[in-house]
Amino acid sequence: MRRAYFKNNWIAALVVAPQLLIIFVFFYWPSSQALYWAFTLEQPWGGGNEWVGFENFVFLLSDDRYWQSVRVSVIYALATTALAMGMALILALFADRQLRGYKSFRIGLIWPYAVAAPAIGLAFRFIFNPSAGVASYLNYAFPDIWNPVMNGSHAMSMVIIAGAWKQVSYSFIFFLAGLQSIPRSLTEAAAMDGARPMRRMMDIQLPLLTPTFFFLLVINITDSFTDSFGIVDTMTSGGPARATNLMVYKIYEDGFRGLDYSGAAAQSIILMILVIALTFVQFRYVERRVHYT
Amino acid sequence: MTSASTSAVAAAAALFASTAFAQDKVTFEYWYGLSGQLGDVVQQTCDRFNASQDQYEIVCIGQDGYANAVQNSIAAFRAKQHPTVVQAYDAGTADLMMSGEFYPVHQMMADFGIEINWDDYFPGIANYYASSKGQLFSMPFNSSTPMLYINKEHYAAAGLEAFPATWEQFEENLKALKAAGQECAYGYAPSTWIDLEQFSMAHGVPIATNNNGYDGLDSEYVYNTTIHVKHMENIKLWYDENLLEIRTSQGGLNARDSFAQGECSHYFGSIASHQAVTNLVDGTFDWDVTMIPVYEGTERKNTVVGGASLWVLSGKSDEEYRGAAEYLKFLATPESEEFWSTNTGYIPVTKTGFDTLVSKGFYENAPYKGRELALESLTYTEPGPLTRGIRLGGFIQARSEWSNEIQAALQGEKTMQDALDTAVERSNAILSKFARTYRGKELP
Numbered sequence: 001m002r003r004a005y006f007k008n009n010w011i012a013a014l015v016v017a018p019q020l021l022i023i024f025v026f027f028y029w030p031s032s033q034a035l036y037w038a039f040t041l042e043q044p045w046g047g048g049n050e051w052v053g054f055e056n057f058v059f060l061l062s063d064d065r066y067w068q069s070v071r072v073s074v075i076y077a078l079a080t081t082a083l084a085m086g087m088a089l090i091l092a093l094f095a096d097r098q099l100r101g102y103k104s105f106r107i108g109l110i111w112p113y114a115v116a117a118p119a120i121g122l123a124f125r126f127i128f129n130p131s132a133g134v135a136s137y138l139n140y141a142f143p144d145i146w147n148p149v150m151n152g153s154h155a156m157s158m159v160i161i162a163g164a165w166k167q168v169s170y171s172f173i174f175f176l177a178g179l180q181s182i183p184r185s186l187t188e189a190a191a192m193d194g195a196r197p198m199r200r201m202m203d204i205q206l207p208l209l210t211p212t213f214f215f216l217l218v219i220n221i222t223d224s225f226t227d228s229f230g231i232v233d234t235m236t237s238g239g240p241a242r243a244t245n246l247m248v249y250k251i252y253e254d255g256f257r258g259l260d261y262s263g264a265a266a267q268s269i270i271l272m273i274l275v276i277a278l279t280f281v282q283f284r285y286v287e288r289r290v291h292y293t
Numbered sequence: 294m295t296s297a298s299t300s301a302v303a304a305a306a307a308l309f310a311s312t313a314f315a316q317d318k319v320t321f322e323y324w325y326g327l328s329g330q331l332g333d334v335v336q337q338t339c340d341r342f343n344a345s346q347d348q349y350e351i352v353c354i355g356q357d358g359y360a361n362a363v364q365n366s367i368a369a370f371r372a373k374q375h376p377t378v379v380q381a382y383d384a385g386t387a388d389l390m391m392s393g394e395f396y397p398v399h400q401m402m403a404d405f406g407i408e409i410n411w412d413d414y415f416p417g418i419a420n421y422y423a424s425s426k427g428q429l430f431s432m433p434f435n436s437s438t439p440m441l442y443i444n445k446e447h448y449a450a451a452g453l454e455a456f457p458a459t460w461e462q463f464e465e466n467l468k469a470l471k472a473a474g475q476e477c478a479y480g481y482a483p484s485t486w487i488d489l490e491q492f493s494m495a496h497g498v499p500i501a502t503n504n505n506g507y508d509g510l511d512s513e514y515v516y517n518t519t520i521h522v523k524h525m526e527n528i529k530l531w532y533d534e535n536l537l538e539i540r541t542s543q544g545g546l547n548a549r550d551s552f553a554q555g556e557c558s559h560y561f562g563s564i565a566s567h568q569a570v571t572n573l574v575d576g577t578f579d580w581d582v583t584m585i586p587v588y589e590g591t592e593r594k595n596t597v598v599g600g601a602s603l604w605v606l607s608g609k610s611d612e613e614y615r616g617a618a619e620y621l622k623f624l625a626t627p628e629s630e631e632f633w634s635t636n637t638g639y640i641p642v643t644k645t646g647f648d649t650l651v652s653k654g655f656y657e658n659a660p661y662k663g664r665e666l667a668l669e670s671l672t673y674t675e676p677g678p679l680t681r682g683i684r685l686g687g688f689i690q691a692r693s694e695w696s697n698e699i700q701a702a703l704q705g706e707k708t709m710q711d712a713l714d715t716a717v718e719r720s721n722a723i724l725s726k727f728a729r730t731y732r733g734k735e736l737p
Contacts, residue, residue, distance in 0.1 A: 149544035241706065
């Protein structure tokens, strides 16, 4: 196979330099700072710090509250990913079948991705409000059946639905693109052989979508670990009784509100390692199985 | 020349003139945390200061919340872009004191030869922000204390007259209100500031050892052994018996708005909300405030100040400090205090300021009537070792531990005693981490 390459590496370096600089300033530099803080006890106003080795990590890993935060984060990540991808897939399959009005749906379904997380949080806070929102009709019919203010699992499901709603459009775009890249001749041939729409979905479209599916799985899980802050902050503030205290929110709480910079830095390092490991495992072991030629 | 271009030139000239004019003045920044109506009034104090003299110009920037004001100042401080003056909340006092990155106002006023009668400050307010030697580190500014807000029409409907002075009486009143068919007798939201801190002050019981942290960094929380436990158990009991309803913003109406809309008969809140409640109720029903109750058999003590004080940060020029000193001096005048207390529910911080208002008959009529009770609560007794204030590091996190455990207990996950034990244990870990971070240092 022939490869295109620059004879002079300096040109290549020059071209990528601005991008590298941006990545360095906004990613590597803060990350290295966090890494350093994670191994020290940092005074918030910068009056000095002390090297403590793994003390911050030992403290975290022996803290049951931290594990509780990890647990709810995993639940949140799995549930939002399943919900968002499931919904997106169904919607994409129907948009792809070119039912009536599919063009307007296609555009309409992309919009939610452009809505900022706190705005989504506020909207859903109103919808799920037990006494004033849409969900209050539920409480009117069955008293005390819905109370996210005092009930942890109610609060969690509320946050999951809001988070999933935000992710649906992103997955939808990719699923739709994936479906449209499947050659029409395949589905048409199947149709001529008498396969009904359901059959064609199960046997042709879904198997051919697996690379897209895999890609979205990685993106969605990573996103729900790192991008859930705005929703939690506006909807529950991590409560009640820490039921929705996701890892990113806990980092914010401890670091910025509690001024425990070192503890928060150690938590971000763990979160970063977790996300890297997750992505690595998925690419290394899962991707092999989804290749087709 | 067309009229449009004439006006453009005029505007440019005006702009140039104003910048040239501004350059003659010493400009310094002040970051404040108050937002909404209260933030607007802070901005007005700045405008009044700028209009009162022509040497300095204060630029006041709202940070939308106390926590943000502190966070942003820290970030800016690390980048050496910090403001000269920052408004920092009561609970962040210990962290700021340990940082050492401030110019003690007592020192600053002396350095610039500005006479301030420090004894004029109410001791319940000054002690909270003073060094171990009693010298003020930061300037008391917006000061409040909690009050019990009562809907008098609900009281009349239930045949009640006297306001409760004890929690026992309070409970009786809740029952009477319920019996009279009142749906929400007490709109409650767990609040460390009221349920734990001010409650313990009024009862004269400790929150932590070392006189609530004043005497050293090696303090430990002890509120799981005091009358606070009994009180929280009562709260749980009242919740189970439907005598109180949880009202938080997440659930729709918070406790204050539930009260102001006439839904709940009682609510505990800062005196600072007095103005907001006045505006919200807007004369639709009759209400009043009273001091927070104590349990029978306890000798009532003073409550302490809540709110925030103004810190002058280090690393600024002498000229900026002089400007800051002038601004703080301006705020301490009785006129400024009157302006501040009239437009917000906050109380005056100096005896002169208070006396001026009293002599003008300020507190005799609605809508300001009742606010003097906040001062009565603050000055009920001379502040003793247990009622001076709280000086505990990482206090914001400790507050959050308490709230989360109380929520768990109210949900029925554990008993109140268990919840408080856990909160204390976890908060002690925060304290020891704080002490570890500042190893070798002492509270100034």
